[in-house]
Each structure stands twice: as structure tokens, then as C-alpha cells.
Amino acid sequence: MEDTRVRQQGMASWLMQRVSGIFLTYALAVHLWTVHYVNADRLTWEVVAGRLQDGAYWAIYYSLFVPAVVYHAMNGLWGIVLDYDPSCVWRRVWCVVLWGAGLALVVTGYFGLKPLMG
Amino acid sequence: MVWHYFRNTLLPSVNVGTVSWLLHRVSGVALAIYLIPHFLSINSSREGPEVFDATLAVFTAPVYKAAEFLLILVVAFHAFNGVRIIVIDFFTLSHRQKLLFWLVMLACGLVLVAASFLFVPKILAPVV
Numbered sequence: 001m002e003d004t005r006v007r008q009q010g011m012a013s014w015l016m017q018r019v020s021g022i023f024l025t026y027a028l029a030v031h032l033w034t035v036h037y038v039n040a041d042r043l044t045w046e047v048v049a050g051r052l053q054d055g056a057y058w059a060i061y062y063s064l065f066v067p068a069v070v071y072h073a074m075n076g077l078w079g080i081v082l083d084y085d086p087s088c089v090w091r092r093v094w095c096v097v098l099w100g101a102g103l104a105l106v107v108t109g110y111f112g113l114k115p116l117m118g
Numbered sequence: 119m120v121w122h123y124f125r126n127t128l129l130p131s132v133n134v135g136t137v138s139w140l141l142h143r144v145s146g147v148a149l150a151i152y153l154i155p156h157f158l159s160i161n162s163s164r165e166g167p168e169v170f171d172a173t174l175a176v177f178t179a180p181v182y183k184a185a186e187f188l189l190i191l192v193v194a195f196h197a198f199n200g201v202r203i204i205v206i207d208f209f210t211l212s213h214r215q216k217l218l219f220w221l222v223m224l225a226c227g228l229v230l231v232a233a234s235f236l237f238v239p240k241i242l243a244p245v246v
Contacts (some may be wrong), residue, residue, distance in 0.1 A: 018207070021200045026192055036186070036236055043174050045167035073150035080143065105157055112161035116170075 013075050020072040027065045049116045059117060066109040074102040134216045138199055145196040152189065164204040180241050194229040198222040 039047055039115045083093045162173040176182070202218045205211055211218065239246075 018204050021197075021204065025197045025201060028197060032193065034192060036190070038234075040236065041178075045163070045170045049167075069153065073146075073153055076146050077150055079149070081183040105153055108161050112157060112163050113132045115166075 001010050013078065017070070017072065017079070020068045023064065023068050024072055026027070027061070027068065027099070029063070031065070049118065052117045061099070064115055066113070067106055070102050070105045073105075074098045132168075134219045138215075139223070141195060142199050142203070145192045148188050148192060149196060180244055183237055183240040186213070187241065190233050190237075191226065191230060194226050195222070198225045204244060 034051070035043065040050070052062070078094070078098055081091070082100075086094065159173050159177075163170045177186070199219075199222050202215070202222050205218065206215055
């Protein structure tokens with residue numbers, strides 16, 4: 001029973017790494033194109049806030065992009081941790097560290113974008 | 119000892135599979151760490167437009183443009199190789215993994231050329 005549950009969790013994180021990865025391929029292409037080409041040399045509060053407050057697209061985009069990139073990063077690091085087959089204690093330590101770092105990053109990202117969204 | 123290990127163990131094991139695995143891992147860890155300074159610099163928006171603009175202005179320096187250029191190549195490799203891994207997984211194309219790796223490298227090369235038009239003039243701005 002326990003084995004099945006652990007296996008299903010592993011399967012879910014494997015699948016979600018691919019799902020978030022495909023989304024991030026799109027989201028990062030948009031991000032890098034916008035920042036380094038469309039808004040290149042004029043990355044200021046005025047331009048960024050103007051873009052973020054222009055319709056619902058960017059609000060939806062960032063509310064998916066930030067959690068997706070943080071999830072992908074933390075889940076990727078978790079995969080590396082598991083590659084080293086750590087003991088039960090170390091597994092728990094890394095689980096707490098990655099969850100903590102992930103939540104801190106999402107909160108930092110949210111409160112960083114909020115003032116720009118008005 | 120180190121040279122012996124390098125020549126007899128490490129070097130013969132180098133192939134497309136291990137190189138792509140290692141590059142994917144190193145680029146992934148680097149990008150995960152990069153999220154911390156990136157999110158913190160954007161978080162300067164909480165202190166108002168002046169501080170936000172001053173923070174972003176720091177990153178217009180040529181040394182940061184060079185770092186951004188490298189960052190884009192790292193992102194491009196990780197993204198293209200990630201798609202390669204997904205394609206291998208879902209379409210049982212492991213027998214084509216080497217060809218797919220060179221396609222990833224080709225795509226990275228195209229990104230390198232395209233991005234160099236944007237970044238090289240900015241990196242060389244103080245020199246030219």
C-alpha cells in the first residue's frame with residue numbers, strides 16, 4: 001500500500017515535470033522575447049507596469065509562470081536529491097528545504113509583481 | 119591518480135548521452151539558483167518606481183549583458199534538451215537520441231546567432 005502510494009507520487013512528479021517543462025518552454029520564450037527584444041533598453045517601471053496592466057493576458061501569464069518555474073526548479077532539485085538515494089532523514093530535510101525555498105520564492109515573486117500590476 | 123582516472127575511466131565513458139545528461143543537470147541547477155537573485159531584484163518594486171528603475175539600470179552594464187547572453191544560451195539548451203527528453207519518453211525515440219541531441223545543438227546555435235545580434239553590441243559598447 002505504502003509502496004504504491006510512493007510510486008504514484010514519483011509518477012506524478014515525473015509527469016508534472018514534463019507538463020510544467022512544456023509550459024515553461026512557451027512562457028520563457030515569451031519572457032525572454034519581451035524583456036530582451038520588445039522592451040529592450042527601456043525596462044523601466046513605466047514600461048513594465050504599463051504592460052502588466054494592459055489586459056488580462058499578463059496577469060494570467062504571470063500567475064501561471066511564477067508557480068510553474070518555481071515548481072519545475074524545486075521538483076528538478078528533488079529529482080537530483082533522489083538520484084543520490086538519501087536516507088529517510090535526509091530525504092525529509094531536503095523535502096522541507098525545497099518546500100520552504102519554493103514557497104519563499106512564490107511569495108517573493110507575487111509581492112514583487114503586485115505593485116507593478118497596480 | 120586523477121589523470122589516470124580521467125584517462126581510463128572518465129574519458130572513455132564520455133558520449134552524447136552522458137554529456138547531454140550532465141549539461142541538463144548543471145544548467146538546471148544553475149537556473150534554479152538564478153531564480154533567487156532574479157526574484158529578489160524584481161521584488162525591489164515594493165520600494166517604489168525609483169528604486170525599481172535604479173535596480174534594473176544596474177543590469178544594463180556590459181558585464182550583466184554578457185551574463186544575460188550566457189543565461190539565454192543556458193535557458194535555450196535546457197529548454198530544447200528538455201523537449202528532447204520528453205520526445206524520447208513519449209514517442210519511444212531513444213534509438214534516435216543522438217540525432218535529437220545534435221538537433222538540440224543546432225537549435226542552440228540558431229539562438230546563439232540570433233541573440234548575438236542583440237547582445238554583442240551591448241557587451242562591446244564601452245570598447246567600440
